Amino acid sequence: MAAGGAGDGKLFEAPLRRVYWEITTGCNLRCLHCRRTEALYKPSPEELSGDEARALVDDLASLGRPVLILSGGEPLFRKDMLGIAAYAQNHGLPLGIATNGTLLNADKARTLRQVGIHYASVSLDGAVPATHDALRGKGNYSRALRGFFALRDVGIKVQMNFTVTRRNVAEVEEVYALARDFGASALYLFLLVPVGCGVQIADSDMLSPQEVEKWLNWTVGKDRDPMLPIKTICAPHFYRVKAEMGGNGRPPSERLGCLAGIHMCFISHKGDVYPCGYLPASCGNVRQKPLREIWESSETLRRLRDPGLLGGRCGACAFKTVCGGCRARAYYAADDFLAEEPACVHDPAAAAA
Numbered sequence: 001m002a003a004g005g006a007g008d009g010k011l012f013e014a015p016l017r018r019v020y021w022e023i024t025t026g027c028n029l030r031c032l033h034c035r036r037t038e039a040l041y042k043p044s045p046e047e048l049s050g051d052e053a054r055a056l057v058d059d060l061a062s063l064g065r066p067v068l069i070l071s072g073g074e075p076l077f078r079k080d081m082l083g084i085a086a087y088a089q090n091h092g093l094p095l096g097i098a099t100n101g102t103l104l105n106a107d108k109a110r111t112l113r114q115v116g117i118h119y120a121s122v123s124l125d126g127a128v129p130a131t132h133d134a135l136r137g138k139g140n141y142s143r144a145l146r147g148f149f150a151l152r153d154v155g156i157k158v159q160m161n162f163t164v165t166r167r168n169v170a171e172v173e174e175v176y177a178l179a180r181d182f183g184a185s186a187l188y189l190f191l192l193v194p195v196g197c198g199v200q201i202a203d204s205d206m207l208s209p210q211e212v213e214k215w216l217n218w219t220v221g222k223d224r225d226p227m228l229p230i231k232t233i234c235a236p237h238f239y240r241v242k243a244e245m246g247g248n249g250r251p252p253s254e255r256l257g258c259l260a261g262i263h264m265c266f267i268s269h270k271g272d273v274y275p276c277g278y279l280p281a282s283c284g285n286v287r288q289k290p291l292r293e294i295w296e297s298s299e300t301l302r303r304l305r306d307p308g309l310l311g312g313r314c315g316a317c318a319f320k321t322v323c324g325g326c327r328a329r330a331y332y333a334a335d336d337f338l339a340e341e342p343a344c345v346h347d348p349a350a351a352a353a
Contacts, residue, residue, distance in 0.1 A: 011305040012255055016295055018067045018264040019060060020098070020277055023047070023084065025269050026077030029100055031136045043077060047269045052287065053084050056267070059291045061091040067119075071098035071277075073269070076108070082115050089116025096120060098161075101147025102140055109150035121188065122148040123161040127174035131167065148182065157185040164235075165192050165205040169215060180228040187228055189219060191235040191343065193278045194332045209345040216241040234258075234278065234326050237344045240319040258324035261304035265295065275304055278328035281337055303338065312340025316348040 026043040048056065060068060068088055075081055075097055088095055096119035097112065112120075122144055126132035129141035136144075151158045160179040164172065172189065179187040192206050207215065212235065220242045222230050232238040236257020243252070255262055261275035261283070268274065271286040273294050283301055284294035295301065303309055304327060307320050314325040325341030333342040 010308065011302065012262050012307070014262050014295070014301070014305055016063050016066045016263065016265065018069065018259075019267060020069045020071050020264070021056070021267045022072055022269045022277070023053070023070050023075050023081060024073040024078040027073040027100075028077070028103060029074070029137055029140065031100075032134075043073075043079075044269055047078070048271055048287075050080055050083070052271065053080075054087055056271075056286055056291065057084070057088045057091055057093065059286070060088075060093055063292055063295065065092050065094070067094045067096060069096040069098055069119075069121075074100055074103065076103045082111065085112070085115040085117060094118060099147065100136070100140070100144060101151075102143035104147035104150045106150050106153065109147075109154045109156065112151070113154045113156055117156055119157050119159070119185075120151045121159045121161045122151065123163070124148070124175060124178070125163050125165075126168050127171040127178060131171060134167065135163075135165075145182075148184075152183055158183075159186040159188050160184040161188045161190060163190045163192055164207065164215060166207060166211070167205055169207060169211070172215070172218070176222060176228065176230070184228065187230045188233050189230065189235070190233045191326070193234050193326065193328050195278045195280075195328065207343070209343050212237075212343050213241070213345050217245070220245050234328065235343070236323045236326055237319075237341065237346065239322045240317075240344075240346060243319065243322070252322045254322065255307075255324055256322050258327050260327050261298075261301040265301075267291075273298075275301065275337075276328060279331055279337060281331070309338050310340075311336065311338050313344070313346065313348055314340040317346060318348065318351070319346070 024043045024047055060066060070081065070085065076099060085095055095116045097117050098121045101122035124132060124144055125135045132141040148158055162175050176187055194206065216235060216238050219230060219232055219238060239256050260279055264276065266274045266277040267286065273283045273286065275281060281300050283298035307324065310320050314320055327337045329343055330339040330341055331337040
């Protein structure tokens with residue numbers, strides 16, 4: 001459900017800049033915080049076929065050539081993944097891959113580079129093996145780093161991803177140092193969203209709003225360090241904290257926080273289009289309509305692009321334009337993707353008093 005009034009009619013301009021495509025559900029890991037409710041050891045028979053995959057690439061090329069990130073599951077599980085990547089490269093699409101890193105070696109990394117993969121992300125959810133492996137399985141810390149170094153050493157830009165939970169937030173400073181020392185292109189910090197398997201650990205592992213605020217203050221401080229780019233994901237109130245810590249407290253006028261449905265979308269293995277991979281509000285299916293038509297005409301996407309429709313504290317917040325609140329977390333808290341962000345401590349009424 002998505003409540004809200006008529007809005008103010010001032011929609012964000014929405015050039016599609018980034019597409020995450022779940023090319024397969026197959027995966028070799030069983031992570032406790034996976035956004036899927038169930039990972040499969042074998043690819044799903046419902047995955048887009050080779051012809052459908054190429055048609056989707058054709059459509060993306062006509063949409064201004066957004067960055068295409070191949071994800072899963074584990075994208076390396078799909079047998080024709082290299083062919084899809086090569087086809088996308090021939091159409092001029094900037095290509096990335098979101099991988100757990102554990103299936104990579106030097107030869108596979110070199111092959112990825114040859115078919116056009118220029119960017120990659122590898123998750124490291126702890127500064128030490130015990131923390132990472134508690135979430136992703138025994139031995140996978142060392143395997144993930146092996147994949148990270150294999151990608152880095154062939155010239156692929158590799159960002160390190162870290163999902164922030166109560167069990168590992170104390171290690172975020174150490175992970176930042178590791179990412180810097182290992183030559184990561186950036187560190188992306190994902191605030192846990194209670195979706196898929198993550199629902200089962202939400203009560204024990206999600207940070208409280210007060211803990212989130214403390215962590216965001218630390219992140220803003222690191223954001224000023226030129227040694228390593230750092231970015232918060234699913235924590236758009238970073239931009240409110242950053243504006244407040246900057247002295248004038250005036251929010252920028254463009255959306256920098258939650259970009260779901262505004263500058264990015266997620267395409268499932270079956271072709272369903274979602275605002276992001278954590279928000280199960282289907283906007284259409286590429287087997288039935290071209291992605292361009294879905295992107296330009298979906299009512300769900302239109303509502304996400306109207307900040308005047310935001311409810312609760314988000315709707316009253318002076319920072320709603322730049323931040324927007326995590327729409328997926330709002331959905332899981334209130335069954336309404338336009339509801340207020342539950343992981344934010346900011347009180348707009350008190351701030352305005």
